[in-house]
Amino acid sequence: MSLTLTDVSLTYADGEDRVLALDRVNLDVPPGTVTAVLGPSGSGKSSLLAVAATLITPDSGTVVIADADTAGMSRDHLAELRRRRIGIVFQQPNLVPSLTAVEQLQVMAWIDGRPLGRAVSDAMTLLDSVGMADQADRRPHSLSGGQRQRVNIARALMNEPTVLLVDEPTSALDQERGMAIVELITRLTRERATSTVLVTHDRAHLAGADRVAEVHDGRLSILPDAAAARGASLGQKTSRIREV
Ligand code: ADP
Numbered sequence: 001m002s003l004t005l006t007d008v009s010l011t012y013a014d015g016e017d018r019v020l021a022l023d024r025v026n027l028d029v030p031p032g033t034v035t036a037v038l039g040p041s042g043s044g045k046s047s048l049l050a051v052a053a054t055l056i057t058p059d060s061g062t063v064v065i066a067d068a069d070t071a072g073m074s075r076d077h078l079a080e081l082r083r084r085r086i087g088i089v090f091q092q093p094n095l096v097p098s099l100t101a102v103e104q105l106q107v108m109a110w111i112d113g114r115p116l117g118r119a120v121s122d123a124m125t126l127l128d129s130v131g132m133a134d135q136a137d138r139r140p141h142s143l144s145g146g147q148r149q150r151v152n153i154a155r156a157l158m159n160e161p162t163v164l165l166v167d168e169p170t171s172a173l174d175q176e177r178g179m180a181i182v183e184l185i186t187r188l189t190r191e192r193a194t195s196t197v198l199v200t201h202d203r204a205h206l207a208g209a210d211r212v213a214e215v216h217d218g219r220l221s222i223l224p225d226a227a228a229a230r231g232a233s234l235g236q237k238t239s240r241i242r243e244v
C-alpha cells in the first residue's frame with residue numbers, strides 16, 4: 001500500500017513557454033515511513049506534493065496510491081481517492097473559523113457520508129492522540145499556532161488515509177513547537193502506517209525521517225544515507241550555536 005511515483009514530469013504554462021517543475025521523479029514511500037524532502041524555494045517540492053495528492057495531473061509518469069494507478073481515473077474517482085486515501089497538511093492550517101476543533105474533524109466524515117455518531121468518537125480519539133482532547137470545544141481563534149497545526153494534522157488523519165502529505169508544517173512556528181509537530185507526524189506515521197512525505201526547509205526535522213530526499217530544479221534524489229544527512233544537520237546546528 002505504498003505511495004509510488006514513477007518517472008513523473010510536470011510543466012506549467014509560463015507565457016509562451018513552459019516551466020519544468022518536476023523532472024522524471026521517482027519515489028516510493030512504504031507504509032509507516034517518513035520521507036523528508038528538502039530543497040530550495042522554487043525547486044518543485046509543493047508541485048511534488050500536489051501531484052502525489054492527485055490535485056495536479058503530471059505531463060507524464062504514473063502515481064500509484066494504495067495499489068491503484070491514478071492515471072485515467074475520472075474526476076469523481078480522484079475526489080473519492082483524495083477523501084478516503086490521502087491526508088494533506090498545508091503550511092497554514094486552513095481551519096474553518098466558525099467550527100470547534102472536534103467539528104473540524106467531524107466535517108471530514110460528514111463530507112464522506114459517514115454516520116456522525118462514530119465520527120464524534122473517532123474525532124475525539126484523534127484529538128487525544130495529538131494532545132488536543134481538552135481543547136475540543138475551542139474555535140481556531142482561541143488556539144495557538146501550534147495547537148491549530150495539531151488540529152490540522154488530526155483532521156488530515158480523520159478518514160484514515162494511507163498517504164499523508166505534509167508541506168512545511170512548521171513555517172509559522174518557533175523551533176521548539178516546530179520540532180514537536182514533526183515528532184507528532186513521525187509518531188502518527190508509525191501508529192497509523194501512513195506513507196508520509198514531509199516537505200521541510202529545516203534540517204533539524206530530519207531526525208525521525210526514514211529517508212531524506214532532495215529536490216533541485218525539479219529533480220529528486222534520495223540521499224544515500226539518511227543517518228549521514230541527519231549527522232550533517234547536527235553538525236550544522238552545533239556550528240551555528242558556536243557562532244552565536
Ligand atoms: P517549492 O515548493 O519547492 O518552492 P514549487 O513546486 O512551488 O516549488 O514550484 C516549482 C516551480 O514551478 C517554480 O519555478 C514555480 O515558480 C513554478 N510554479 C509553481 N506553481 C506554478 C503555477 N501554478 N503556475 C506556474 N508556475 C508555477
Ligand code: MG
Nearest residue numbers: 045046047167
Ligand atoms: Mg512550496
